[in-house]
């Protein structure tokens with residue numbers, strides 16, 4: 001494997017270059033800072049309400065681990081249950097196959113429009129673009145996704161994809177673009193959030209009411225019952241899941257959980273970690289199709305189970321824990337690097353700490369962006385602390401850094417291959433600059449949560465690869481008892497003008 | 508090879524390092540339950556049924572549902588008042604709603620039929636339903652499509668939803684207790700306050716697509 005183009009994704013500049021652009025964008029930075037800090041504080045309060053949070057977190061971790069251990073069995077069981085309930089199950093090995101399946105399913109209905117509820121999986125595979133190429137219009141219905149789609153933009157946050165836009169920009173986008181997509185924005189639209197939301201309600205309602213095909217993802221799939229779960233806030237999910245005649249759900253294979261009872265854990269941890277609410281406004285659960293008599297929801301239901309690099313990730317003993325992720329985005333909101341760099345810098349639909357470990361595993365580290373992602377972190381450990389399924393993101397980051405630099409055995413598309421070390425390649429230089437970006441910003445580090453002493457075990461004497469070059473120039477100390485941040489503060493004063501820093505600050 | 512076999516084959520090879528992966532979980536799920544330590548609480552704190560209802564009311568209101576209390580015999584009058592205050596000209600009632608609930612209501616009753624189009628529903632002013640269970644700790648109502656709750660779309664398209672909860676019987680403390688009462692084969696909708704978005708600079712705005720006004724009647728003594 002090397003540089004294998006990732007189907008459905010445009011080429012992205014490596015992390016450091018994109019991050020620099022973001023840092024220069026003051027609107028973006030102010031919005032991000034406001035947003036991440038607001039959610040971060042609220043989340044802490046929502047979590048503190050439950051005195052058994054640690055136990056819920058541990059149970060969530062174990063449920064996911066047990067599922068992954070026997071993933072083949074649970075997928076087969078899920079398939080059986082969905083089929084028993086009247087649904088049809090499709091399997092897609094990669095993005096291209098998933099897009100093909102969905103396109104054919106939509107074609108078979110004779111429709112040329114679909115309504116979509118925000119889904120990471122369909123963004124990951126570039127479904128909207130693939131449908132568009134076949135003459136099928138996919139309308140995003142989540143308010144933020146609508147803003148992104150109308151603005152011909154990319155999402156920058158898992159949960160608040162338009163976090164980089166402020167109200168004035170949103171009003172301008174609505175005024176200029178809504179008319180071309182359907183019902184135009186009302187005359188005299190101002191930039192108050194309530195008016196903007198109302199404009200979106202009117203614009204999208206005509207699409208919901210006439211939609212014949214809905215496309216969704218899912219937060220959870222229950223193997224024993226065949227139930228799918230979608231957690232949302234706005235009601236656009238309910239619209240897409242209940243009004244159309246045909247529903248197509250594209251879901252990563254790691255979203256399966258064994259039992260109905262398992263939901264009792266995630267329905268407590270997900271809303272609190274994600275929107276910092278006791279419960280999100282709407283959660284929909286459905287099992288198969290509805291019969292003609294009750295006519296409650298779609299008569300045809302298709303589940304597309306997506307691999308697209310997940311089984312390769314599963315093959316990595318350290319990296320597989322990334323598949324536990326329930327996409328709450330708590331790790332983004334506490335990440336000092338994300339706060340500075342913004343979501344777009346990660347060059348993937350999965351930004352922030354989880355993106356830094358998931359994208360290089362799903363896509364491989366052949367491209368500059370993917371090779372640089374494991375370096376887009378200060379290893380401060382705040383992401384691990386807040387993760388509701390206890391993914392040890394720093395551990396995986398260090399592991400992936402080694403992989404980039406030293407090479408080694410990995411699985412790509414189901415086949416074991418040996419990666420060559422990236423030394424001297426463009427990928428290494430990108431990684432090097434990413435490390436430089438992070439280390440040149442002690443202020444960013446300080447903004448993070450306390451540097452847990454636990455990260456100390458990730459401090460090798462010399463950092464692998466780009467880190468090695470860096471540490472050679474910087475004289476990396478042993479860091480036995482001193483948090484990284486303190487060490488940084490202390491040492492950067494004197495000989496702190498090392499090559500890594502020079503390189504990034506020389507705009 | 509089909510993609511199904513391809514993917515399942517990849518999964519099995521990926522798990523080659525896992526000692527007992529091939530054996531799989533025991534059929535009765537006991538091995539699974541043993542591996543998953545459910546050391547978390549079934550509910551948080553001990554409350555009397557009355558206190559649980561109070562907590563429900565508090566959390567519903569915190570997420571901006573409008574909460575009313577009444578005794579069973581007061582319900583028809585209360586519903587009539589709520590709908591009149593709203594100025595509702597039409598009200599939709601699911602087929603199994605007790606007929607006397609709406610006996611005092613002036614608004615024209617609209618019947619939901621399997622053939623009703625979303626556009627027809629969009630012209631309805633208000634909808635009145637019961638619920639399957641309510642969760643106090645989270646301020647959540649769960650609808651399961653029973654005859655007094657109707658199809659999912661009837662509580663989605665109209666802009667005003669009045670939901671009647673029979674207290675204390677339909678109220679549980681926690682999410683785990685609620686799941687135990689629900690039937691996964693039914694279409695389920697969990698509702699916690701009116702629809703909302705924080706997508707614009709994180710300012711919370713109520714009501715994007717679902718009903719913008721959610722009123723909850725906690726009815727006792729039935």
Ligand code: SF4
Pocket residue numbers: 273324325326327328329330331332354383386387388389390391
């Ligand atoms: S890695 Fe953990 S904290 Fe980050 S999005 Fe996934 S579940 Fe949430």
